[in-house]
Amino acid sequence: MLKKLAAAGLAAVLLGPSLGLIGVGVLMNPAVSAACTVPGAGLIVGAIPESLRVTTANGETFTLNRTQLTHAATIIETGSQIDGVTRDGIQIALMAALTESTLRMLANTGTYPESGDYPNDGNGSDHDSLGLFQMRPQSGWGTVAELMDSTYQARAFFGGPSGPNYPSPRGLLDIPGWEQMDKGEAAQSVEVSAFPDRYRNYEPVAETILTALTTGSAAAGGADETTPVGSMAETSRVVFPLPEGTWVLTSGFGPRIHPITGEPSFHTGTDFAAPDSTPIVAAAEGVVTIAEFSGGYGGLIVIEHQIDGATVATAYAHMWQSGIHVQPGDRVTAGQHIGDVGSSGNSTGPHLHFEVRPGGTHEDAVDAAAWLNAHDAADLPEAEIGAPVGSCAPSPDTEDEPDQAGDDSIQAMRS
Numbered sequence: 454m455l456k457k458l459a460a461a462g463l464a465a466v467l468l469g470p471s472l473g474l475i476g477v478g479v480l481m482n483p484a485v486s487a488a489c490t491v492p493g494a495g496l497i498v499g500a501i502p503e504s505l506r507v508t509t510a511n512g513e514t515f516t517l518n519r520t521q522l523t524h525a526a527t528i529i530e531t532g533s534q535i536d537g538v539t540r541d542g543i544q545i546a547l548m549a550a551l552t553e554s555t556l557r558m559l560a561n562t563g564t565y566p567e568s569g570d571y572p573n574d575g576n577g578s579d580h581d582s583l584g585l586f587q588m589r590p591q592s593g594w595g596t597v598a599e600l601m602d603s604t605y606q607a608r609a610f611f612g613g614p615s616g617p618n619y620p621s622p623r624g625l626l627d628i629p630g631w632e633q634m635d636k637g638e639a640a641q642s643v644e645v646s647a648f649p650d651r652y653r654n655y656e657p658v659a660e661t662i663l664t665a666l667t668t669g670s671a672a673a674g675g676a677d678e679t680t681p682v683g684s685m686a687e688t689s690r691v692v693f694p695l696p697e698g699t700w701v702l703t704s705g706f707g708p709r710i711h712p713i714t715g716e717p718s719f720h721t722g723t724d725f726a727a728p729d730s731t732p733i734v735a736a737a738e739g740v741v742t743i744a745e746f747s748g749g750y751g752g753l754i755v756i757e758h759q760i761d762g763a764t765v766a767t768a769y770a771h772m773w774q775s776g777i778h779v780q781p782g783d784r785v786t787a788g789q790h791i792g793d794v795g796s797s798g799n800s801t802g803p804h805l806h807f808e809v810r811p812g813g814t815h816e817d818a819v820d821a822a823a824w825l826n827a828h829d830a831a832d833l834p835e836a837e838i839g840a841p842v843g844s845c846a847p848s849p850d851t852e853d854e855p856d857q858a859g860d861d862s863i864q865a866m867r868s
């Protein structure tokens with residue numbers, strides 16, 4: 454069993470860096486979404502260009518870069534998954550994000566120093582506003598951690614019954630009659646700004662982005678709907694499952710002394726201690742296969758991805774029940790906020806237990822640290838798996854994943 458694991462680990466490492474494929478994004482697989490929810494606009498995002506030349510209604514021309522277009526893709530993809538959001542609704546969201554931040558994920562370290570700890574595209578300084586849509590924690594849009602997550606901001610902007618802030622502050626779906634409004638007026642209604650013209654100026658820019666990034670409409674899919682949305686279009690981008698600066702590696706993959714039972718056991722994941730409620734993000738784009746609260750894992754989310762043409766699952770454990778924010782069947786993007794760090798199940802302190810399972814949801818785990826390193830998402834010490842000893846082989850009881858969020862478990866593991 455260990456040999457098999459080691460071989461699988463090596464294979465995972467040999468898959469190599471996937472950075473070159475960043476941005477070859479899919480985003481919406483109609484086959485998947487059709488099974489469970491009615492797609493909203495049903496837009497499919499294709500490859501994201503390196504840059505895009507755009508012109509505002511006032512005649513100013515400028516160039517959007519890959520980062521800005523990736524945020525646009527997140528907005529399009531997020532809106533496409535929300536029932537009731539039409540193509541017009543997505544265009545309104547793009548107009549709002551263009552106006553508020555020029556599609557940049559802005560920190561605001563003057564008001565919230567910790568906002569600089571999250572991935573960002575620069576620093577804004579407007580009051581206590583954060584991110585793509587310049588949402589303000591003090592107005593109830595969300596916490597700093599939530600608002601530094603572009604998918605969260607997009608969901609908050611669209612709002613509606615499945616939105617994170619329902620019913621207030623209001624998102625687009627919560628504005629009565631938004632479909633009949635002028636698009637600039639609709640955008641300013643969500644942003645609570647008095648200047649609809651500012652948003653209107655970006656209407657043609659948003660249209661250019663939508664045309665450039667989307668390849669078709671699943672909802673309108675007729676006989677000529679042959680847009681490839683399979684492996685070719687799958688994104689292979691991998692990100693670290695916790696925000697930068699929030700975590701400490703406390704226990705790696707491999708044989709160790711179980712921190713609760715004191716018995717030799719095999720640790721199938723990698724543990725990152727982090728404060729309770731720290732946001733956990735999806736390591737890659739994919740579909741949620743498990744989201745449940747039970748057993749030794751406590752809260753458990755498993756996501757299946759297509760990366761470099763192969764199926765791989767990532768698992769996230771120990772969330773509290775209230776800290777599970779996705780459901781089986783949900784399609785998620787890399788970096789999407791899917792849960793919060795907790796300490797449920799066999800756990801001795803708040804941490805994320807993260808696993809990587811080549812082949813899929815129910816396959817054996819390999820060293821997650823090595824996998825994150827190989828995909829340029831981390832630079833972690835990797836497990837050195839020695840000869841099998843005693844009862845170290847993975848067995849069902851190792852699913853009862855424990856951890857001590859301190860140093861002793863590392864010592865124990867290496868002893």
Ligand SMILES: [Zn+2]
Nearest residue numbers: 722724806856
């Ligand atoms: Zn663990």
